Amino acid sequence: MELSRILASVTVIALVTLASGCGGLPEPAQYDPLPIPTTQPLAPEVRSKMHAVRDDVAAIRGLPVNDKIVEGVMEREAFRDHLSARSQLTGFGQRAYEDAMTISYQQMRILGPGEDLASSQLEHLGGGVAGFYDFSSRSLVVLEDVFSESLEGEETLAHEYVHSMQDAAHDLSKLHNRASGLRTEYASTLSCVIEGDATLTTAIYMAQTHGGEWQARLDSLLASASDGGPLERYSGFNYGECAAFVYRVWQRGGWDAVDALFEKPPSTTEQVLHVDKFFAGEGMKLARSIDVGDSIGSGWRNIASGGFGEFDVYLYLRAAGTADDVARRLAEGWGGGEVSLYSSHRMLLGGLMTW
Amino acid sequence: MVTHIALVWDTRSDYADFRSAYSQVLMGLEYGAPSLSESGRRWDWKGRSDRDSGAALWDESHLRVDILFGTDPKAVQTGTKALADYAARQR
Numbered sequence: 001m002e003l004s005r006i007l008a009s010v011t012v013i014a015l016v017t018l019a020s021g022c023g024g025l026p027e028p029a030q031y032d033p034l035p036i037p038t039t040q041p042l043a044p045e046v047r048s049k050m051h052a053v054r055d056d057v058a059a060i061r062g063l064p065v066n067d068k069i070v071e072g073v074m075e076r077e078a079f080r081d082h083l084s085a086r087s088q089l090t091g092f093g094q095r096a097y098e099d100a101m102t103i104s105y106q107q108m109r110i111l112g113p114g115e116d117l118a119s120s121q122l123e124h125l126g127g128g129v130a131g132f133y134d135f136s137s138r139s140l141v142v143l144e145d146v147f148s149e150s151l152e153g154e155e156t157l158a159h160e161y162v163h164s165m166q167d168a169a170h171d172l173s174k175l176h177n178r179a180s181g182l183r184t185e186y187a188s189t190l191s192c193v194i195e196g197d198a199t200l201t202t203a204i205y206m207a208q209t210h211g212g213e214w215q216a217r218l219d220s221l222l223a224s225a226s227d228g229g230p231l232e233r234y235s236g237f238n239y240g241e242c243a244a245f246v247y248r249v250w251q252r253g254g255w256d257a258v259d260a261l262f263e264k265p266p267s268t269t270e271q272v273l274h275v276d277k278f279f280a281g282e283g284m285k286l287a288r289s290i291d292v293g294d295s296i297g298s299g300w301r302n303i304a305s306g307g308f309g310e311f312d313v314y315l316y317l318r319a320a321g322t323a324d325d326v327a328r329r330l331a332e333g334w335g336g337g338e339v340s341l342y343s344s345h346r347m348l349l350g351g352l353m354t355w
Numbered sequence: 356m357v358t359h360i361a362l363v364w365d366t367r368s369d370y371a372d373f374r375s376a377y378s379q380v381l382m383g384l385e386y387g388a389p390s391l392s393e394s395g396r397r398w399d400w401k402g403r404s405d406r407d408s409g410a411a412l413w414d415e416s417h418l419r420v421d422i423l424f425g426t427d428p429k430a431v432q433t434g435t436k437a438l439a440d441y442a443a444r445q446r
Contacts, residue, residue: 103356296357297429308360329372334365335418342356342359342434344356
């Protein structure tokens with residue numbers, strides 16, 4: 001499943017603090033984008049410092065600087081308003097999809113009773129985000145003083161500059177569009193590569209620039225794993241497990257090997273979790289797709305389908321209270337899987353409240 | 356709303372381990388113990404509310420399980436029967 005797609009459908013931006021992660025039910029083919037608000041220009045001294053970070057990151061990553069992007073500042077309140085407006089403008093199909101997904105997550109205990117997916121995401125977004133790269137408009141936006149004493153703003157900035165360089169080198173919109181209609185984990189593993197690469201590159205930059213604690217963080221990246229509840233694990237997957245995966249690929253083949261991941265990402269989250277299976281090319285056993293929509297009854301239809309991978313099985317088991325080591329062992333036996341959501345006309349027309 | 360998850364396992368042992376653990380999963384999800392069909396291939400369960408229900412179809416020959424759950428018991432039953440009929444035709 002693919003929370004990256006869930007979050008992307010809510011925000012359509014790459015956020016560093018909570019951003020898109022792995023996992024989650026598949027997203028519908030289309031959603032209604034809302035352009036980000038106009039940004040304010042950067043002060044010259046800020047721009048100069050930002051570009052120093054950008055140039056260092058480019059040198060580490062071995063990708064050219066993307067000088068086609070728009071850089072600007074947005075007030076945090078404007079960003080929150082944007083997210084809120086975006087959720088209000090969610091299209092009919094997208095809303096039905098989110099409602100259906102909320103029910104499915106509740107039944108798997110990934111969401112608690114009374115929780116809904118869009119609200120859970122909006123609670124996080126807008127508060128802890130320091131900046132983002134919007135690949136629809138090719139804009140890099142900072143929300144606060146990125147050069148504060150905490151260095152986290154600088155870390156965010158480096159991360160988002162990596163995304164801008166990835167976009168120029170690999171055309172991220174084109175890659176994301178390939179996910180449409182696939183019953184595989186492609187969208188999850190593509191997001192995994194994008195964020196894992198940015199997390200690794202940023203960790204190297206911060207370690208080289210600031211040393212100390214940042215060096216320790218880089219050293220621990222290989223053992224990195226997401227934590228928290230199931231929803232947090234989905235959100236954190238790209239920055240934990242995926243950073244560790246990209247780190248291993250980089251150790252073996254350098255940045256050329258990392259660049260190759262964009263064209264051919266791991267085929268499953270199983271390969272992300274077990275890099276030896278990636279190197280060995282162990283793919284997914286195809287679960288024969290059976291569309292039960294017509295069988296359920298007239299008025300029912302498939303609203304989304306996608307891969308259900310090892311990480312999904314693991315989190316499903318964890319959400320049900322299975323001990324971590326047991327869930328991990330059981331999920332490792334995964335050979336292939338997919339998930340489909342079906343909804344009735346009644347639900348599509350009436351929404352959750354009246355159904 | 357109906358969710359259909361289809362899973363295939365690497366080995367017979369992996370399949371058997373998951374099958375044996377899945378009843379505990381259902382308990383963890385507060386569904387209680389599932390009722391088993393005579394053949395043991397089909398499990399059915401009820402949820403916390405009248406509208407929550409689910410079923411699992413176990414196919415050892417293909418190391419596969421199909422899990423359906425949702426908020427419309429009739430739809431879950433109909434969908435499960437369709438899957439069972441399909442599986443029977445494959446045997």
